[in-house]
Amino acid sequence: MTKLLITEITRMGPAFCVIGLQREKEKIRSVRPVTATANSWMHFPYQRGDVLQCDLAPFSGAKPHVEDRVSRRGFQKESTVPEPEVVAYLRKAETAGTLPELFGCILHENKSGSGLFAMPHEATRSVCGTQTRNLRLELCANEVRATVALSSGEVLRDLPVVDREWRDFIEAALAEGRGANRVPRLERFLNSQFHYKVLSCPHHFVRLGLTRPYHDLCWLMLDTLIPLPKREWLEEF
Amino acid sequence: MASIKDENHWKRLVDECFRREAGPQTVVPDPAQDLIETGVLDSMGWVSFLRALESASGLSELGALLTERTPSFESIFQVFKDAQTERPSPERDFSYATQPATRTSVLISSSCAAVGSRKIPSEEVDRAFGMPPGKLRSRAGIESLAYAAEDENELTLGARAAQQALHAAACGAQELDWIIATSETHRGYPSLAAQLHSQLLARENCGALDVGGACLGLVNGLAVAQGLIASGQSRTIAVITSDVHSRTFKPGLVAGEFGGLFGDGASAFLLRAKNGAAPQRAYGLGDFFFGCAGQYAGAIRVADAPNGSLDVHFDGEALSRAAITRLEKVVREIELRSGIARSSLQGLATHQPNPRLVTLLAKQCGLPQDKFPVVARSFGNLGSSTCGVALDAILQSARSHQAGQWGPIFAASLGPGLLFGGGWLVPA
Numbered sequence: 001m002t003k004l005l006i007t008e009i010t011r012m013g014p015a016f017c018v019i020g021l022q023r024e025k026e027k028i029r030s031v032r033p034v035t036a037t038a039n040s041w042m043h044f045p046y047q048r049g050d051v052l053q054c055d056l057a058p059f060s061g062a063k064p065h066v067e068d069r070v071s072r073r074g075f076q077k078e079s080t081v082p083e084p085e086v087v088a089y090l091r092k093a094e095t096a097g098t099l100p101e102l103f104g105c106i107l108h109e110n111k112s113g114s115g116l117f118a119m120p121h122e123a124t125r126s127v128c129g130t131q132t133r134n135l136r137l138e139l140c141a142n143e144v145r146a147t148v149a150l151s152s153g154e155v156l157r158d159l160p161v162v163d164r165e166w167r168d169f170i171e172a173a174l175a176e177g178r179g180a181n182r183v184p185r186l187e188r189f190l191n192s193q194f195h196y197k198v199l200s201c202p203h204h205f206v207r208l209g210l211t212r213p214y215h216d217l218c219w220l221m222l223d224t225l226i227p228l229p230k231r232e233w234l235e236e237f
Numbered sequence: 238m239a240s241i242k243d244e245n246h247w248k249r250l251v252d253e254c255f256r257r258e259a260g261p262q263t264v265v266p267d268p269a270q271d272l273i274e275t276g277v278l279d280s281m282g283w284v285s286f287l288r289a290l291e292s293a294s295g296l297s298e299l300g301a302l303l304t305e306r307t308p309s310f311e312s313i314f315q316v317f318k319d320a321q322t323e324r325p326s327p328e329r330d331f332s333y334a335t336q337p338a339t340r341t342s343v344l345i346s347s348s349c350a351a352v353g354s355r356k357i358p359s360e361e362v363d364r365a366f367g368m369p370p371g372k373l374r375s376r377a378g379i380e381s382l383a384y385a386a387e388d389e390n391e392l393t394l395g396a397r398a399a400q401q402a403l404h405a406a407a408c409g410a411q412e413l414d415w416i417i418a419t420s421e422t423h424r425g426y427p428s429l430a431a432q433l434h435s436q437l438l439a440r441e442n443c444g445a446l447d448v449g450g451a452c453l454g455l456v457n458g459l460a461v462a463q464g465l466i467a468s469g470q471s472r473t474i475a476v477i478t479s480d481v482h483s484r485t486f487k488p489g490l491v492a493g494e495f496g497g498l499f500g501d502g503a504s505a506f507l508l509r510a511k512n513g514a515a516p517q518r519a520y521g522l523g524d525f526f527f528g529c530a531g532q533y534a535g536a537i538r539v540a541d542a543p544n545g546s547l548d549v550h551f552d553g554e555a556l557s558r559a560a561i562t563r564l565e566k567v568v569r570e571i572e573l574r575s576g577i578a579r580s581s582l583q584g585l586a587t588h589q590p591n592p593r594l595v596t597l598l599a600k601q602c603g604l605p606q607d608k609f610p611v612v613a614r615s616f617g618n619l620g621s622s623t624c625g626v627a628l629d630a631i632l633q634s635a636r637s638h639q640a641g642q643w644g645p646i647f648a649a650s651l652g653p654g655l656l657f658g659g660g661w662l663v664p665a
Contacts, residue, residue: 100555106555109530109532109559109562113258113288115281140288141300143283149531152535154533158288160280214279
């Protein structure tokens with residue numbers, strides 16, 4: 001049995017992708033439990049910070065998703081770790097401060113539009129943590145996109161935000177029951193309080209990931225943004 | 238603000254950006270079709286398409302304005318219309334888009350280039366930097382470098398280019414309303430623009446302005462000059478670039494793989510408001526656009542080190558990739574914004590980090606290499622003056638033909654950051 005500290009729950013469409021941290025001797029590394037038939041979960045009732053007991057097959061996935069491990073049985077929750085402690089562990093796992101170090105490869109710019117991608121055979125991993133100098137979320141035609149300035153000063157634009165909690169928060173902010181002018185209110189929040197709440201948080205941290213190959217390219221995305229949003233923030237705007 | 242008269246122009250922009258995202262063979266969907274719901278684009282492709290469209294249209298908040306709307310062409314056209322009619326502002330001046338390549342109220346009356354008078358074979362530079370002879374030639378394609386002689390510096394080279402440009406236009410220095418200078422090597426005060434002002438003996442009420450941007454400096458300077466003339470406050474402006482790298486990037490201070498690439502040179506352009514008496518054989522400035530691709534910020538950094546030397550971080554490979562990708566992207570965008578096909582160009586005045594990259598850029602752009610004037614191969618990378626010397630060469634070559642045979646010119650450059658900018662010139 002393997003103990004896994006759940007650090008990432010991402011959502012694209014209806015399915016969830018999950019990543020946790022596993023301790024191997026002195027090393028902490030990311031592991032992505034997948035089902036035997038799919039890379040994602042349609043139902044995942046756990047939260048970030050949960051420590052789960054699981055049974056994972058020892059072989060890893062194809063490049064760059066070398067963190068994949070097939071889950072052979074269900075999960076059993078053992079305990080919960082608070083957010084600052086989760087970040088402390090994330091800082092000991094895969095991290096990088098510069099663009100080429102993120103996934104051990106060159107990242108390419110989309111020539112015709114926006115976004116950055118890696119070639120699947122060049123990337124050596126599909127998830128990496130990083131300290132950010134600045135961060136901004138914005139709504140672009142119903143989609144949430146992040147702009148991230150790394151500590152090196154390099155700027156990544158238009159990263160799709162796939163963090164489950166942040167996506168849920170944005171959707172809740174735009175829910176019809178919240179009255180008029182929802183979009184401008186949310187934009188105002190993202191341009192003001194959000195910035196303060198996230199960047200002033202002492203355990204502020206992000207994890208970036210690569211999508212599965214899509215037309216032979218793996219696109220960069222914002223997997224996790226800590227601190228996670230709080231429901232009560234919705235009352236502020 | 239100009240009104241949108243030509244809806245076909247918007248349709249062209251939308252169609253072109255869509256095809257770039259979805260593929261050239263993709264059938265343009267029905268205007269009302271939900272592009273995501275029907276699987277024409279995924280959410281990443283949709284945003285990517287909108288970003289390209291924002292850039293091409295100049296409507297930078299297109300994505301934000303489409304929130305809570307169906308992802309369709311119809312919604313996009315509606316936002317274009319709403320933006321035009323409801324919230325007119327200078328940022329939403331779409332006149333360039335509706336009248337591509339016809340904004341020629343600012344003319345380049347004359348131009349000139351001046352390079353360092355010492356011509357040094359690249360092998361000699363290899364040896365000076367302790368590199369194997371032939372390295373600059375074989376790796377970067379540089380055959381020789383123009384180095385400033387002992388009595389030459391940013392001021393003398395810049396002044397020489399400016400005086401010749403003034404002379405070519407039969408324009409006295411007292412006619413100048415502004416001197417706009419740019420240099421990536423000149424340090425100290427008075428600034429280069431102020432020194433040029435004194436050297437050229439311009440009027441006291443002629444302004445002197447230094448603009449930055451390093452290798453992007455010329456494009457920055459042209460855009461500033463265009464704005465000053467378009468505002469009606471100025472009629473005649475000299476834009477001058479001048480860079481003397483050989484005294485900054487010296488052996489012992491920087492590595493040869495970096496310092497060996499650079500030469501010394503200057504360029505000058507005399508810009509005038511178009512009026513009835515304007516010369517017919519001149520180019521008019523089109524529009525300029527700029528940006529900063531921060532993901533490449535780590536590729537090159539130069540700073541003063543505490544011990545008085547230079548702290549240079551230069552990832553040549555990353556910078557080369559970034560330069561090609563970005564320059565090609567800028568060329569695509571100029572083409573899209575101006576409606577001018579690259580195949581019709583007289584030439585491209587681009588930054589030339591090194592000759593190999595020019596070859597690669599020509600290939601990537603699908604253009605013959607002779608559309609890019611030879612600058613870096615003979616003189617080295619001249620910093621802000623590379624683009625200037627290239628532009629001057631294209632203008633001079635055009636002048637050897639009948640005015641009716643002149644083609645448009647694209648200007649595109651980059652600077653550390655990674656700053657980028659571009660624009661176009663059309664025969665007046």
